[in-house]
Amino acid sequence: MAIDRIDVNVTSPGRNFVTVQVTTSDGLTGLGDATLNGRELAVASYLRDHVAPTLIGRDESQIESTWQYLYRSPYWRRGPVTMSAISAIDMALWDIAAKKAGEPLYKLLGGASRTGLLSYAHASGTTLERLNDAIRGYLEQGFQAVRIQAGVPGLEEIYGVHDASPGGKYEYEPAGRPASGGPLRPTEETWDTRAYLRHLPTVFAGVREEFGPEPRLLHDGHHRMSPIEAARLAKDIEPYDPFWLEDCTPGEDQAVLRLVRQHSVTPLAIGEVFNSVHDYQTLITERLIDYVRSSATHAGGITGLRQIMSFAAVYGIRSGFHGPTDVSPVGMAANLHLGLAIHNFGIQEYMPHSETTLSVFRTSYRFEGGLLHPGETPGLGVELDLEAAAAHEYQPAYLPVNRLRDGTVHDW
Ligand code: GCO
Numbered sequence: 526m527a528i529d530r531i532d533v534n535v536t537s538p539g540r541n542f543v544t545v546q547v548t549t550s551d552g553l554t555g556l557g558d559a560t561l562n563g564r565e566l567a568v569a570s571y572l573r574d575h576v577a578p579t580l581i582g583r584d585e586s587q588i589e590s591t592w593q594y595l596y597r598s599p600y601w602r603r604g605p606v607t608m609s610a611i612s613a614i615d616m617a618l619w620d621i622a623a624k625k626a627g628e629p630l631y632k633l634l635g636g637a638s639r640t641g642l643l644s645y646a647h648a649s650g651t652t653l654e655r656l657n658d659a660i661r662g663y664l665e666q667g668f669q670a671v672r673i674q675a676g677v678p679g680l681e682e683i684y685g686v687h688d689a690s691p692g693g694k695y696e697y698e699p700a701g702r703p704a705s706g707g708p709l710r711p712t713e714e715t716w717d718t719r720a721y722l723r724h725l726p727t728v729f730a731g732v733r734e735e736f737g738p739e740p741r742l743l744h745d746g747h748h749r750m751s752p753i754e755a756a757r758l759a760k761d762i763e764p765y766d767p768f769w770l771e772d773c774t775p776g777e778d779q780a781v782l783r784l785v786r787q788h789s790v791t792p793l794a795i796g797e798v799f800n801s802v803h804d805y806q807t808l809i810t811e812r813l814i815d816y817v818r819s820s821a822t823h824a825g826g827i828t829g830l831r832q833i834m835s836f837a838a839v840y841g842i843r844s845g846f847h848g849p850t851d852v853s854p855v856g857m858a859a860n861l862h863l864g865l866a867i868h869n870f871g872i873q874e875y876m877p878h879s880e881t882t883l884s885v886f887r888t889s890y891r892f893e894g895g896l897l898h899p900g901e902t903p904g905l906g907v908e909l910d911l912e913a914a915a916a917h918e919y920q921p922a923y924l925p926v927n928r929l930r931d932g933t934v935h936d937w
Pocket residue numbers: 562698745747797847848849851874924
């Protein structure tokens with residue numbers, strides 16, 4: 526058997542997704558997620574123009590060798606575009622291997638290490654009251670862990686904060702679309718770190734007061750703090766027993782995490798924008814983080830993410846794979862299969878995709894009693910309905926840009 530075709534599908538059922546479909550000479554197909562939010566077409570072109578032509582005729586069972594070939598052959602290695610492309614091909618080849626074996630992918634990765642994956646939901650609200658309503662809704666659905674993001678007095682739109690309609694879902698963090706007729710530009714938000722640092726500990730206090738010690742509470746700092754600010758926040762929320770503080774600093778300067786560690790025992794999670802094991806070298810060997818935030822979609826697929834988790838296992842660091850709605854259901858399934866199999870699983874982010882998205886991507890993973898399970902369908906367990914996908918044309922979209930009050934561009 527050999528790789529016969531590689532198709533790259535771009536569809537926008539509520540938001541943009543890039544999916545690779547690899548077809549073998551005997552008609553088996555595998556899917557891979559290559560979605561890079563806000564830069565989708567760069568990855569689609571990389572795959573169509575630079576990757577697909579080099580793989581036709583290749584033995585589809587040589588997954589590791591293909592990964593190394595795609596990683597080393599361009600000479601210009603790593604980076605989000607290259608690694609998202611590699612991720613998608615790798616996932617598709619694993620999907621094919623598992624379908625060929627007639628087994629759900631996790632069985633090829635060593636089998637289940639647990640009955641299901643502890644998952645966290647995204648609760649947010651512009652006020653503490655609304656945030657608490659959102660948390661209550663998720664706890665009622667069975668979640669044992671929630672990420673809490675709240676409005677900061679004096680700031681309008683900020684990352685991760687939306688009021689959900691009572692009992693309903695919201696389309697989280699929709700990438701901004703151009704206003705009709707106007708030029709296509711990212712929307713802009715205003716940020717004030719001092720106001721945030723003052724406010725967030727009061728949010729943690731209010732949530733603990735309402736829900737007690739049991740729910741696991743997470744928070745995403747979204748790269749917006751300097752090292753000393755991050756150290757202060759980690760220290761200030763520590764009394765409320767946070768499960769983790771995510772992306773407290775931009776993270777690419779790995780050594781600054783030493784400073785945060787010196788000041789608190791708040792567990793730290795980093796890595797959703799990383800794309801290789803090398804980005805984690807200092808963080809892992811010095812145990813500067815507790816959770817790896819990468820996803821199979823951006824860190825080189827199952828092969829790349831497994832490499833990171835094997836390295837992390839030696840240092841007692843666990844997974845917290847990235848699972849926002851801009852990771853497609855295909856990427857989500859890949860995270861779940863790997864998470865079920867590895868020993869050092871920690872927690873899985875879970876933002877259910879919209880019904881529109883799920884009408885294009887048919888999934889077999891399930892959520893029960895706060896735990897996710899990838900299901901027993903052979904392969905990844907996700908199907909792409911090409912006809913339904915064709916009805917949702919690509920929509921140019923950007924993520925927002927953040928500025929300090931004086932106009933200085935800041936991390937969003
Ligand atoms: C998270 C992430 C996302 C990112 C998004 C960008 O923790 O889930 O921070 O919300 O902002 O993936 O495209």
